[in-house]
Amino acid sequence: MNDQPTEPADELGKWEIQVRKGGLGLAVLAILWPDRLYGLEILRRLDSQAGMSIPEGTIYPLLSRMKAEGLVDSEWVEAEAGHPRKYYRLTDPGRLRVREMARSWRTFAAGLERLLAPLEIGETK
Amino acid sequence: MNDQPTEPADELGKWEIQVRKGGLGLAVLAILWPDRLYGLEILRRLDSQAGMSIPEGTIYPLLSRMKAEGLVDSEWVEAEAGHPRKYYRLTDPGRLRVREMARSWRTFAAGLERLLAPLEIGETK
DNA sequence: CATCATACCTTGCTTATCTAGGTATCGTGC
């Protein structure tokens, strides 16, 4: 009754994770551009500002890697009414890098957009 | 003598591969939208039309996966003056899927672009 | 018939996310 070789929803979901993979590092660095933020707050902003829902298990290793690369810096801050938070901020090399990445991203996105153009024409709606 | 914690060129290069990962599947399906193409030709077009240089070791497993998912179909064609080529073309589910992916891609790209906006302002050049 | 170019394919390595947990600190109610 169902001969379709794939289950679209699932496979598409996996693909969306793949796509996010690429841009995630840039997204995190970019969101740190204006503000100093802590882990969970980064997750909340990625969700509210860019529509990316990332699990915690992804963000912490990513931030650690970035710190190891010298792109970000961290420091513990005692919250008045709360629990200590580890705030991250961009380093100077980090600022340089996020702009390189942004440029590279746009080049890539523009190239891909060129390939997508032909799809528009026959679009039924 | 070299105190920099990272080697920018290398790390950025690795990141670019990560970014490509996400969009590559969409790029390949999109390039098959108008035409039926064979492996090496896909590589050449990805390079000339979108600026993506992909090695052979990446494209063949990718095409196999897509065929297994039923997104593309393949058939051997004898070239007049040459060597047999395996031509790939989009299936109907493939056409459906590439449009879903394109929509999803644009949503993601738009979200990321929103995060990149603040970087523009302070751009020294 | 040996050589070269074209074209397709496979193996092993590396990297990075995700799932599903676990640990630590602080405030509150009894």
Next chain:
DNA sequence: GCACGATACCTAGATAAGCAAGGTATGATG
């Protein structure tokens, strides 16, 4: 003062995908 829940950070193992390097096969050329 002590148990409990909320907030926040972190880790281990499984999984997925590109890449580099090398292998196979076909046909044209001298």
